[in-house]
Amino acid sequence: MTRTEITPSPEVAAPRSEAEIAARMKALEALMIDKGIMTTEAVDRLAEIYENEVGPQLGAAVVAKAWTDPAFKQRLLADATEACATMGIGGLQGEDMVAVENTDTVHNVVVCTLCSCYPWPVLGLPPNWYKQPAYRSRIVREPRTMLREEFGYDVPESVEIRVWDSSAELRYMVLPARPAGTEDTSEAELAELVTRDAMIGVAPVRA
Amino acid sequence: MNGVHDLGGTDGLGPVIVEDDEPVWHAEWEKAAFALFATNFRAGLFNVDMFRHGIEQMHPAHYLLSPYYEHWMHTAEHYAVKAGVIDPAELDAKTKYYLDHPDEPLPDRTDPDLLAFVDAAVRGGAPARRESDEAPAFQVGDRVTVTQDSPREHTRKARYIRGKTGVIENAHGTFIYPDSAGNGRGDDPKHVYTVKFTNAELWGPDNAEPNGVVYFDVWEPYLVPATGAAT
Numbered sequence: 001m002t003r004t005e006i007t008p009s010p011e012v013a014a015p016r017s018e019a020e021i022a023a024r025m026k027a028l029e030a031l032m033i034d035k036g037i038m039t040t041e042a043v044d045r046l047a048e049i050y051e052n053e054v055g056p057q058l059g060a061a062v063v064a065k066a067w068t069d070p071a072f073k074q075r076l077l078a079d080a081t082e083a084c085a086t087m088g089i090g091g092l093q094g095e096d097m098v099a100v101e102n103t104d105t106v107h108n109v110v111v112c113t114l115c116s117c118y119p120w121p122v123l124g125l126p127p128n129w130y131k132q133p134a135y136r137s138r139i140v141r142e143p144r145t146m147l148r149e150e151f152g153y154d155v156p157e158s159v160e161i162r163v164w165d166s167s168a169e170l171r172y173m174v175l176p177a178r179p180a181g182t183e184d185t186s187e188a189e190l191a192e193l194v195t196r197d198a199m200i201g202v203a204p205v206r207a
Numbered sequence: 208m209n210g211v212h213d214l215g216g217t218d219g220l221g222p223v224i225v226e227d228d229e230p231v232w233h234a235e236w237e238k239a240a241f242a243l244f245a246t247n248f249r250a251g252l253f254n255v256d257m258f259r260h261g262i263e264q265m266h267p268a269h270y271l272l273s274p275y276y277e278h279w280m281h282t283a284e285h286y287a288v289k290a291g292v293i294d295p296a297e298l299d300a301k302t303k304y305y306l307d308h309p310d311e312p313l314p315d316r317t318d319p320d321l322l323a324f325v326d327a328a329v330r331g332g333a334p335a336r337r338e339s340d341e342a343p344a345f346q347v348g349d350r351v352t353v354t355q356d357s358p359r360e361h362t363r364k365a366r367y368i369r370g371k372t373g374v375i376e377n378a379h380g381t382f383i384y385p386d387s388a389g390n391g392r393g394d395d396p397k398h399v400y401t402v403k404f405t406n407a408e409l410w411g412p413d414n415a416e417p418n419g420v421v422y423f424d425v426w427e428p429y430l431v432p433a434t435g436a437a438t
Contacts, residue, residue: 015272018234019306025236025280026313027301028243031293033314037250038242040313042321046245047238049329051231095332096379113215114365115259116275121332125231125241129223131275137217140367140409144416150223161419165215167363168399168424169335169382 050125058089059122059173060194063205066099067178068187076175077101084122094121094171100164101175102201107155108174109147109201111139112166119171123196130200139163151202173199179207208260209357209366211267216367216410220271233274240276243283245328246321252286255333256389260361261285337396339381343427345400349375350433353402353425361389364429372433373404376422384426398427 016024032038062084066073076083080097084090090097097119100108112118113136118126129135138146143161147153155161164172176198182190185207197203214220232238244258253261261282262270270278287293305311345351352372353364363385379399387395401422406415 015269016277019309020302021274021277021280022234022236023306023309024298024302025239026305026309027298028280028284028287028293029239030301030305030313031298032243032246032287033316035250035292036316036318037252037292038239038246039316039318039321041317042246042325043239043242045322045325046242046329047232049326050241054329055231091330091332092328093332095334096336113367114213114363115262127226127229128233128275129225132224133214133217133220133271134223137214137220140215140421141218142416143419146223151225157418159418161416163419163421165365165421165423167365168379168426170379170399170401170424 050120054091054121055124056122056194056196056199057191058087058124059119059196059199060191062087062089062099062122062173063175063194063199064187064191066175067190073175080173089121091121093117094119096169097122097171097173098164099173099175100162102177104177105159106162107159107201108162108164108172109139109143110164110166110172110174111136113137113140114165114167117166117169117171119173122173123199127196140165147202151197153203174201176201176205179205181207208263208359208361210263211270212263213366215365237274237276240280240283242325243279245325247283247287248333249321249324249328250292252290252292253282254383254388255335256361256383256385257286257391258282259385260389263361335383337381337383337394339396339398341381341396341398343378343398345375345378345398345427345430345432347375347378351375351400351402351430352433353429354431358386360386362386364425365423367409368402368404368423368425371404371408373402373408373423375400376403377401379424382426384428386426386428400425400427400430402430 029038066076076099080099102108116126116131140163143163144155147155166172193205198205262278265281288295353368355370381396382399384395384397387393401424404421406419409421
């Protein structure tokens with residue numbers, strides 16, 4: 001049986017300063033450029049994509065469409081990858097997406113306890129808190145308490161909480177409940193109400 | 208491996224720190240660390256499962272205390288050194304140089320193919336689904352138990368589900384098996400299922416929150432048919 005190698009030196013365990021990390025990353029990048037593996041323009045292009053093109057506004061559009069188009073909603077819940085593709089949404093870290101619906105009796109919340117899996121094509125890159133140990137460790141153990149204490153979100157005891165641990169290559173997004181009083185709100189205006197946190201499942205959508 | 212990354216159910220890790228209006232990038236270096244995933248994957252230095260395993264091999268204290276994208280830098284460095292693409296002494300020397308001369312520019316190089324790859328990868332993705340002739344051993348509704356053994360290598364069988372019994376909620380077809388690919392072996396596709404566990408099954412009746420379940424996606428080799436009555 002192979003044993004994995006843990007970085008042995010205790011000195012490596014001491015956190016590096018921000019300046020040390022930046023210098024090490026720059027050194028690694030320089031070597032990768034020299035080896036023909038990386039370019040600064042590829043770094044800039046990727047950064048730009050997730051800053052300006054792929055983000056939670058795409059997931060919000062999907063949610064608003066599902067709220068206003070029953071056939072689309074059915075399609076989304078049956079096969080989120082296919083439904084999102086009809087809106088031109090999909091790609092890296094969303095090759096197999098699943099949408100889970102909040103109702104009067106069910107609340108869903110998404111996590112990745114083992115790393116940081118997240119549906120990039122609909123939500124963009126995850127916020128820091130989603131990737132940090134505090135969230136990943138506790139949301140599977142006491143989600144109701146955690147939502148209340150850490151996110152100020154009180155989910156009634158009568159509502160079942162379903163936690164989706166993204167442990168394989170399926171990527172989960174929450175289809176939140178449409179807020180009351182939005183019967184006359186347009187799809188575009190509805191999309192404005194939908195937040196990243198609501199699609200992770202740590203907040204409701206408020207009108 | 209039984210690593211620190213396997214956080215589900217760990218207590219005492221403190222409050223969640225939510226930033227208002229959080230930017231996508233907190234520092235310039237994060238952009239380069241993020242890009243390493245795509246560029247070094249293209250160079251054949253790792254697959255996504257190996258990428259995760261490289262992070263898992265950080266020292267536990269370093270893992271818990273470092274900023275997230277330092278994990279990505281760590282795993283890229285790990286595999287580049289392992290493949291002999293970079294020399295650790297050269298990396299250390301260059302790091303010291305940039306620490307002393309932070310404004311020194313990076314080498315200049317253009318690569319239109321890499322730029323095209325980046326856009327194509329973001330749009331097209333890197334599917335982990337793989338064809339297999341293997342018939343599924345389980346179907347939706349089956350009661351299954353996760354095996355107890357603790358692999359020393361990369362696995363996605365988190366500790367908090369080992370030995371636990373649940374019900375198969377969805378069957379997804381066959382995907383690359385991380386216990387093979389993540390350890391530098393072949394894709395070895397296996398069936399993937401979503402298994403539903405009750406909170407009481409995971410944490411015991413005295414410690415579990417009522418009215419809740421956890422869904423966890425598993426590869427078929429993690430499972431055996433459940434014995435005994437349902438709880």
